[in-house]
Amino acid sequence: MISRIDLRGSTSDPRDLLPRAEFDVEDALEKVRPICEDVRHRGVAALIEITERFDGVRLASTRVPQQEITDALTTLDPKVRAALEETIRRVRIVHRAQRRTDHTTQVVPGGTVTERWVPMDRVGLYVPGGLAVYPSSVVMNVVPAQEAGVAGIAVTSPPQKDFAGKVHPAVLAACALLGVTEVYAVGGAQAVAMFAYGTEECAPVNLVTGPGNIYVAAAKRLLKGRIGIDAEAGPTEILVLADDTADAGEVAADLISQAEHDPMAASVLVTDSVALAEAVEAALVEQVARTKHRERVTTALGGRQSAVVLVDDLTQGLAVANAYAAEHLEIQTRDAAAVAARVRNAGAVFVGRYAPVSLGDYAAGSNHVLPTAGCACHSSGLSVQSFLRGIHVVDYSKQALAEVAAHVVTLADAEDLPGHGDAVRARFDWTVPNT
Numbered sequence: 001m002i003s004r005i006d007l008r009g010s011t012s013d014p015r016d017l018l019p020r021a022e023f024d025v026e027d028a029l030e031k032v033r034p035i036c037e038d039v040r041h042r043g044v045a046a047l048i049e050i051t052e053r054f055d056g057v058r059l060a061s062t063r064v065p066q067q068e069i070t071d072a073l074t075t076l077d078p079k080v081r082a083a084l085e086e087t088i089r090r091v092r093i094v095h096r097a098q099r100r101t102d103h104t105t106q107v108v109p110g111g112t113v114t115e116r117w118v119p120m121d122r123v124g125l126y127v128p129g130g131l132a133v134y135p136s137s138v139v140m141n142v143v144p145a146q147e148a149g150v151a152g153i154a155v156t157s158p159p160q161k162d163f164a165g166k167v168h169p170a171v172l173a174a175c176a177l178l179g180v181t182e183v184y185a186v187g188g189a190q191a192v193a194m195f196a197y198g199t200e201e202c203a204p205v206n207l208v209t210g211p212g213n214i215y216v217a218a219a220k221r222l223l224k225g226r227i228g229i230d231a232e233a234g235p236t237e238i239l240v241l242a243d244d245t246a247d248a249g250e251v252a253a254d255l256i257s258q259a260e261h262d263p264m265a266a267s268v269l270v271t272d273s274v275a276l277a278e279a280v281e282a283a284l285v286e287q288v289a290r291t292k293h294r295e296r297v298t299t300a301l302g303g304r305q306s307a308v309v310l311v312d313d314l315t316q317g318l319a320v321a322n323a324y325a326a327e328h329l330e331i332q333t334r335d336a337a338a339v340a341a342r343v344r345n346a347g348a349v350f351v352g353r354y355a356p357v358s359l360g361d362y363a364a365g366s367n368h369v370l371p372t373a374g375c376a377c378h379s380s381g382l383s384v385q386s387f388l389r390g391i392h393v394v395d396y397s398k399q400a401l402a403e404v405a406a407h408v409v410t411l412a413d414a415e416d417l418p419g420h421g422d423a424v425r426a427r428f429d430w431t432v433p434n435t
């Protein structure tokens, strides 16, 4: 069911030995390029055709009518509504604390640099909806954008064949709860292209955020530059670092919880305990047999991207976890908080047995839109910061400029850019000497 990799005694770079998917974002780029080009040139007509091909739905319009959004909230199961409201409350608390304040530094008397934090004007938020439905991802995208102060928020999600070709009502209801009124029924790479290039029905955006499958992640990589993106939040990953104190049944359940997202999801256990490895393997067999999404869980666990990895000790285990840079890293060891403090690379870290990834997926208050495929070594999860730009505002008096003018001229000359120096000298009747 799940393969084993034995790294005990290995001195090689763990990056060369760790499990990763056979088909990655780089491979998917060639598949999504023609889709994005088609949307760029033919707009809504292309979206309608591509949606019919990949989602089996013939759209009349890509924009979801306001009435449909309002109706979705009216018919939402009250228990789901209460759970969503609690998630929104917790996620808002955490993200409100991430707000930035402008800061002015006086460099010299009369010379200041202010860092102003300015929200994006208009953003496009992707909410996945191929194999599962993700009202929780509406919350994880929208709340940080709102807390950042973004004025123009558009959401898109794939139309559902089983729901009369409409966006899933729970996704629409989550939009309604958050006051989002601009929603599109488009998924996949074509949705990212719609946001990037704009169409007759959707104005282009400055930034696209949100999780999605490999095609969504590839389109974000392809169109980055034209639009800003958050991290590449592709097929889900979990790495559990565990010792002999971990509960095998709980570890197996956590590995399955993320494998059920996608046949391409990755579930990895890293442990220094052979007994735990064997117990988790046995628990997986038993639990997979009764899990609802058995087929895709089995594919995910059996794929090249998933494995049980044996290490000599926790120090090697941490080296492996840091090299892998998992989207989700669970620490199920003695003194888990101390081990967690040594983690350098992960999208989010979950400490001890009472912080399973599922908690973070829905209701910890943390964000579940996180970097995958090793991107956690250079990127962060979605946050208020993702929706802001820091702008330096430089304000110097004549005296303050005069004090540093000679240095500016010297450096300009050293770079053989004397026009730069002249721009300063001109302000002082050319009295500042060249160097």
Ligand SMILES: NC(=O)c1ccc[n+]([C@@H]2O[C@H](COP(=O)([O-])OP(=O)(O)OC[C@H]3O[C@@H](n4cnc5c(N)ncnc54)[C@H](O)[C@@H]3O)[C@@H](O)[C@H]2O)c1
Binding pocket: 031, 051, 054, 055, 127, 128, 129, 130, 131, 132, 137, 158, 159, 186, 187, 188, 189, 211, 212, 213, 214, 215, 216, 232, 233, 234, 235, 236, 261, 262, 265, 327, 368, 369, 370, 371, 372
């Ligand atoms: N990293 C994160 O933060 C995070 C969070 C939540 C979910 N996820 C991931 O999001 C993904 C959701 O995937 P999903 O498939 O359920 O929904 P999705 O919305 O990401 O993708 C569905 C869309 O993919 C397109 N598509 C399907 N097959 C295609 C093909 N062969 N070529 C081109 N396009 C195709 C379709 O147009 C469809 O609308 C999962 O991989 C899950 O693990 C990641």
Ligand SMILES: N[C@H](CO)Cc1c[nH]c[nH+]1
Binding pocket: 134, 136, 137, 236, 237, 258, 327, 361, 368, 369, 370
């Ligand atoms: N585990 C996903 C992040 O990779 C988020 C999610 C949403 N719903 C359930 N899980």
Ligand SMILES: [Zn+2]
Binding pocket: 236, 257, 258, 261, 358, 361
């Ligand atoms: Zn999940």
